[in-house]
Amino acid sequence: MRKDGMRKSGMEGGACDAWYSGDGTLPGGGCGGIGLNGVSETLLIPVWARAVESLRADGLVQDPYALRMVHAIDYDFDKFRNSWISQTGVAVRTRILDRAVARFLARHPQGVVVLLGCGLDARSRRMDNNAALWIELDLPEVIAWRRGFFDEDARHRMLGVSALDTAWFAEVPPDRPVLILAEGLFMYLPPEELRGLVRGMAEAFPGGELVFEALSRSYVGRSARHDAVSKCDAAFTWGIDKGGDICGWSPRLEFMGDLHYFDCPRNRWRWLWWIRWLPLIRRMVKISSFRFRDAAPGGAA
Numbered sequence: 142m143r144k145d146g147m148r149k150s151g152m153e154g155g156a157c158d159a160w161y162s163g164d165g166t167l168p169g170g171g172c173g174g175i176g177l178n179g180v181s182e183t184l185l186i187p188v189w190a191r192a193v194e195s196l197r198a199d200g201l202v203q204d205p206y207a208l209r210m211v212h213a214i215d216y217d218f219d220k221f222r223n224s225w226i227s228q229t230g231v232a233v234r235t236r237i238l239d240r241a242v243a244r245f246l247a248r249h250p251q252g253v254v255v256l257l258g259c260g261l262d263a264r265s266r267r268m269d270n271n272a273a274l275w276i277e278l279d280l281p282e283v284i285a286w287r288r289g290f291f292d293e294d295a296r297h298r299m300l301g302v303s304a305l306d307t308a309w310f311a312e313v314p315p316d317r318p319v320l321i322l323a324e325g326l327f328m329y330l331p332p333e334e335l336r337g338l339v340r341g342m343a344e345a346f347p348g349g350e351l352v353f354e355a356l357s358r359s360y361v362g363r364s365a366r367h368d369a370v371s372k373c374d375a376a377f378t379w380g381i382d383k384g385g386d387i388c389g390w391s392p393r394l395e396f397m398g399d400l401h402y403f404d405c406p407r408n409r410w411r412w413l414w415w416i417r418w419l420p421l422i423r424r425m426v427k428i429s430s431f432r433f434r435d436a437a438p439g440g441a442a
Contacts, residue, residue, distance in 0.1 A: 184260030184283060187325060189218045190231035201232040201406070202239065206263035210290055229409050230426060233402045234354055237428045238322055239268060241352050246270050249318040257304040258326035261287060265297055274317065278302055278309055305334050310345045319346050323353035328360070332379045336390050343393035347435045350397075356380040357424040384429025397430040 191207035194200045211218060221227070242264065245252060250270055256262060256277045265275035274296050279287065281301035293299055302309050304326065313319055321342060327335055342351060358380045381387060385396045402425075403410055403417035410417070417423060 183325065183329075184258075184279075185214070185216060185218070186221065186224075186227060187231045187235070188214075188261050189221050190228040191235060193228055194232040194235075199408075201409075202235045204235075204263060204267060206266060206290075207261075210261055213290075225411075226413070230402055232409075233405065234324065234426075234428060237400050238324060238352065239264065241428075241430070242268050242320065242322070245318075245320040245350065246273055249273075249320075252318040252320060253313055255313060255319060255321045257321060257323040259283075259287070259299075260325070261290060262324065263291075264322075266291070269296075272296075274298070274314065276300065276309075276312060278304060305330065305338055307338065307341050307345075310341070313346065319349040321346070321349065321351045323351070325354060327353050328356045328377045328379055330379055335379055336387075339387065339394070340391045343391040343433045346433050347393070349433045351431045351433065353429055354426065355384065355429050356426050357382050360425070381429075382424045384427065384431070393434045393436075395432040395434050397432055399427045399429050401427045 188207050188210050191202060191204040192211040194202055195204050195208050242254060250272045253274045253276060254265070256264065256275070259277035259279050260283060265277060276298050278300035280303060284299050284301035287299060298312070300309055300312060356377060360377045361380045384399045388394050388396055401423055403413055403423065
């Protein structure tokens with residue numbers, strides 16, 4: 142990667158030169174141990190991946206926040222060095238989700254964006270329009286750590302609660318359009334509890350939108366096959382081959398479509414581009430979009 146990619150992130154020169162090795166390795170700084178493990182530890186994968194992407198001259202996304210966090214966090218990011226598939230995948234999904242948020246805010250400038258399992262994602266800062274309400278929730282230990290990097294204010298709220306604890310529903314203003322994002326989360330949740338969460342959101346937020354990342358069924362129970370998650374103590378517990386597979390969870394779910402990671406960009410997927418049409422590869426990972434109907438078809442409850 143070329144170091145001139147750092148200039149685009151606002152991290153050129155000085156300290157950035159001191160820790161960027163130029164080969165995809167982003168060693169941590171010295172702010173102490175992270176105190177995270179299991180699924181919580183996986184939040185560092187997208188931070189690393191976005192930082193690496195931001196240093197590319199042809200980067201799909203630019204995230205100066207990720208660059209600063211990787212510089213500050215005392216963690217062995219070098220163990221992800223060879224995880225190019227995950228790094229590219231995070232960059233692609235970030236671009237897809239950024240575009241989904243941009244479309245939503247163009248239609249609803251004062252809407253509500255809920256980030257489930259937010260980790261250290263900086264989308265609420267990178268894409269803030271000075272009007273929307275951002276609600277970011279994750280486990281208490283993650284939010285406690287997140288507060289070391291981001292401040293709260295009237296439009297940026299952090300909730301230290303599991304996404305499965307539907308008490309957070311009450312924190313969403315009922316009179317504003319809502320977009321719910323779940324990035325790198327649903328694949329770690331117990332299937333029946335996830336079903337209840339989605340059903341509950343569909344009932345609680347009529348007219349709202351849900352956009353989430355999903356792995357294929359073939360990945361369930363096989364996190365050891367994943368080039369980055371295998372480096373953490375976390376397990377995949379849920380997957381679907383296409384988004385429409387969950388329409389039976391609630392009559393209020395309106396499937397809007399899937400976007401497949403390997404459809405773009407061609408020059409980044411190397412040999413995977415040539416086999417992307419194989420069903421096993423195409424189903425591997427995707428972004429699924431839904432709208433919550435105002436009422437169930439036929440007036441059903």
